[in-house]
Amino acid sequence: MASVKVDVHHITRVEGHGNIVIDVDNGELKQCELQVVEAPRFFEAMLRGRPFAQASHITSRICGICAVGHATASLRATEKALGVEPSPQTVLLRQLNFFGEILDSHILHAYMLVAPDLLGAGSVIPLARSAPEVVLRALRMKKLAGDLCAAICGRHTHPIALAVGGFTHYPSRGDLETLRERFTAVRSDVDATVELFQKLRLPDFDRETEYLALRKPEEYCFIDGEIASSDGGSWPVEHYREITNEYLVAYSSAKRTKHLRDAYMVGALARFNINFERLHPKAKAAARALGIHPKCTNPYLNTAAQVVEIVHCVEEAVRILDQLLAQGFAWEEPVKPSRLSGEGVGACEVPRGTLYHHYRIEEGKIAAANCIIPTGQNLANIEADMRTLVPKILNRKSEEITLALEMLVRAYDPCISCSTHMLEVRFE
Amino acid sequence: MATRPKVAFFEFTSCEGCQLTVVDSLQTHPELLDAVEIVRFREAMSEQGDDYQVVFIEGSCSRPADEEQLQAIRQRAGVVIELGACAHISGVNAIRNRQDLTDVRRYVYGDHADWFATYPARPIHAVIPVEAAIPGCPIDRNEFLRVVTTLLQGRLPQLPDYPVCVECKLKENVCVYQRGRTCLGPVVRAGCDAICPTYGEGCEGCRGLIPAPNVESLLQVLKEYGLQPDQAQAQMTEFLTYSMMEREAASNGKR
Numbered sequence: 001m002a003s004v005k006v007d008v009h010h011i012t013r014v015e016g017h018g019n020i021v022i023d024v025d026n027g028e029l030k031q032c033e034l035q036v037v038e039a040p041r042f043f044e045a046m047l048r049g050r051p052f053a054q055a056s057h058i059t060s061r062i063c064g065i066c067a068v069g070h071a072t073a074s075l076r077a078t079e080k081a082l083g084v085e086p087s088p089q090t091v092l093l094r095q096l097n098f099f100g101e102i103l104d105s106h107i108l109h110a111y112m113l114v115a116p117d118l119l120g121a122g123s124v125i126p127l128a129r130s131a132p133e134v135v136l137r138a139l140r141m142k143k144l145a146g147d148l149c150a151a152i153c154g155r156h157t158h159p160i161a162l163a164v165g166g167f168t169h170y171p172s173r174g175d176l177e178t179l180r181e182r183f184t185a186v187r188s189d190v191d192a193t194v195e196l197f198q199k200l201r202l203p204d205f206d207r208e209t210e211y212l213a214l215r216k217p218e219e220y221c222f223i224d225g226e227i228a229s230s231d232g233g234s235w236p237v238e239h240y241r242e243i244t245n246e247y248l249v250a251y252s253s254a255k256r257t258k259h260l261r262d263a264y265m266v267g268a269l270a271r272f273n274i275n276f277e278r279l280h281p282k283a284k285a286a287a288r289a290l291g292i293h294p295k296c297t298n299p300y301l302n303t304a305a306q307v308v309e310i311v312h313c314v315e316e317a318v319r320i321l322d323q324l325l326a327q328g329f330a331w332e333e334p335v336k337p338s339r340l341s342g343e344g345v346g347a348c349e350v351p352r353g354t355l356y357h358h359y360r361i362e363e364g365k366i367a368a369a370n371c372i373i374p375t376g377q378n379l380a381n382i383e384a385d386m387r388t389l390v391p392k393i394l395n396r397k398s399e400e401i402t403l404a405l406e407m408l409v410r411a412y413d414p415c416i417s418c419s420t421h422m423l424e425v426r427f428e
Numbered sequence: 429m430a431t432r433p434k435v436a437f438f439e440f441t442s443c444e445g446c447q448l449t450v451v452d453s454l455q456t457h458p459e460l461l462d463a464v465e466i467v468r469f470r471e472a473m474s475e476q477g478d479d480y481q482v483v484f485i486e487g488s489c490s491r492p493a494d495e496e497q498l499q500a501i502r503q504r505a506g507v508v509i510e511l512g513a514c515a516h517i518s519g520v521n522a523i524r525n526r527q528d529l530t531d532v533r534r535y536v537y538g539d540h541a542d543w544f545a546t547y548p549a550r551p552i553h554a555v556i557p558v559e560a561a562i563p564g565c566p567i568d569r570n571e572f573l574r575v576v577t578t579l580l581q582g583r584l585p586q587l588p589d590y591p592v593c594v595e596c597k598l599k600e601n602v603c604v605y606q607r608g609r610t611c612l613g614p615v616v617r618a619g620c621d622a623i624c625p626t627y628g629e630g631c632e633g634c635r636g637l638i639p640a641p642n643v644e645s646l647l648q649v650l651k652e653y654g655l656q657p658d659q660a661q662a663q664m665t666e667f668l669t670y671s672m673m674e675r676e677a678a679s680n681g682k683r
Binding site: 049051058062139146160248 | 444449452458523532533535
């Protein structure tokens with residue numbers, strides 16, 4: 001019987017550093033852990049006592065990749081706590097800004113982290129030499145996504161003009177017209193992206209699990225909505241604690257979650273499974289081309305779901321830009337809070353899944369804060385996948401087992417910054 | 429540095445947004461990859477070399493294990509550059525330095541607080557000597573490119589020693605104070621092209637204080653513009669907690 005030990009040190013950043021530890025003794029899986037060894041950040045504790053207007057600026061610093069998502073969830077929590085109803089124009093601009101972040105993050109993940117594995121390159125740098133057109137296309141698309149955020153909120157990492165009740169700056173009509181032109185032109189790059197991933201073969205592996213995502217009746221939801229489960233049922237976001245049920249394990253400074261089963265999944269694949277009907281027709285066509293159908297239970301196809309979302313976000317960005325240009329937009333001062341104390345939960349679908357911010361505000365200061373981050377919600381599910389996957393691939397070479405596990409963790413896009421890299425892989 | 433210098437990137441307690449900004453700089457300057465040899469950069473590559481001359485460090489030192497790694501990096505590297513506010517002035521990580529750390533850990537991790545080691549967050553130069561810093565949260569893409577160019581010429585970069593207000597005036601922005609908000613621009617180091625005031629938000633201090641800042645005068649201005657003392661303190665400590673605590677310690681030392 002096979003005995004295998006896998007110890008991948010610093011595999012992936014999950015808001016930082018993580019390790020994979022697998023111990024199989026005589027065919028029996030003794031240990032299967034995704035350890036998070038990142039230095040704790042303590043944002044929830046640091047928020048206490050800060051003026052409410054600082055909360056979105058401080059919490060965007062939780063993550064350089066989903067800074068807009070954190071800021072937006074933070075603003076929604078504060079606005080609900082203080083009775084602020086943002087204007088329809090604010091809602092539209094925030095949504096447009098959000099597409100910029102989803103695109104930026106998904107392009108980085110699909111092209112720079114996943115594609116090298118599938119194209120047989122060690123990383124994006126050798127890939128830039130062997131397939132420069134692929135890397136240049138990715139950089140071109142990513143730049144457009146970043147420029148969209150820059151026009152609306154100053155920069156993607158970390159947004160400036162997003163404020164409680166609205167914006168402190170607006171793009172010019174010329175900015176929007178230029179973006180409209182560039183987003184129309186980028187469609188050929190989007191088509192090429194679908195074609196590329198159509199050719200690449202993602203590993204086969206299926207495991208039933210629960211999928212959770214925010215849902216709205218009328219749109220493929222990224223901001224607000226209610227929490228929906230693939231196992232049935234939906235809940236207001238205020239009930240997030242009953243859904244996430246956070247718990248700690250000693251080997252991880254990131255908390256874990258579970259709902260109806262031992263684990264659940266959030267992110268592009270979960271959104272795809274729950275909100276498929278609300279995707280743009282072109283995105284649905286891309287899904288067909290990529291061979292992904294709801295309900296899809298192969299976590300490796302999270303990357304394919306991201307490609308589908310790239311198509312959706314580009315088409316929706318064009319639609320919103322058209323709408324803004326047609327209806328015109330005005331300089332609005334941010335809506336002022338109607339009270340200075342209250343409690344609110346903000347929820348968004350950031351690139352890696354559902355993000356919750358929950359604040360209690362007293363006399364204009366944050367009195368209590370809780371943030372639940374998508375990667376934490378996925379950890380238990382990744383481990384459950386590993387427990388199912390490892391016994392199936394035990395007969396393979398050590399390097400192949402490690403690569404399969406790394407690719408699995410990477411498919412969840414745990415935190416782009418590090419998910420490419422493993423420092424040491426030891427087999428004993 | 430006549431040949432392509434070997435460059436490594438490391439991160440400690442941070443969001444990695446500065447390294448992401450480095451990746452973004454490749455969108456407009458892919459030739460960077462021809463000018464240097466990157467031997468370690470987890471965000472973008474698999475190779476993990478230990479032979480390097482120039483190191484960029486993102487993040488604060490916030491636990492004992494970080495110190496050992498920093499010492500090892502210092503021994504190998506010829507030039508160490510702090511990358512961004514967390515490394516340069518401890519940034520938002522230092523907010524907790526004024527709080528009771530036992531309470532902070534318990535607030536986030538409950539009964540399991542002692543599972544996770546931590547202590548007050550410090551900038552990198554508080555642990556090992558560094559040659560230079562690129563300030564900001566996140567770093568400014570253009571400033572990063574300027575620093576790399578300077579290093580390639582065999583020189584160390586100099587930071588602007590004048591405040592954000594200078595750049596803000598050059599951009600002909602309406603003063604944030606005139607728009608009903610407050611701003612730390614008068615005492616904070618320039619180099620960001622006054623990006624926050626340009627987008628309607630007051631300077632939050634992420635690039636650190638200028639040499640010999642008149643903080644007392646700024647506090648007076650904040651008061652005149654209607655901030656209560658605790659609100660002014662909150663503004664001065666979003667990014668500047670470590671710097672303000674250093675100032676307090678220095679002034680206590682003088683007494």
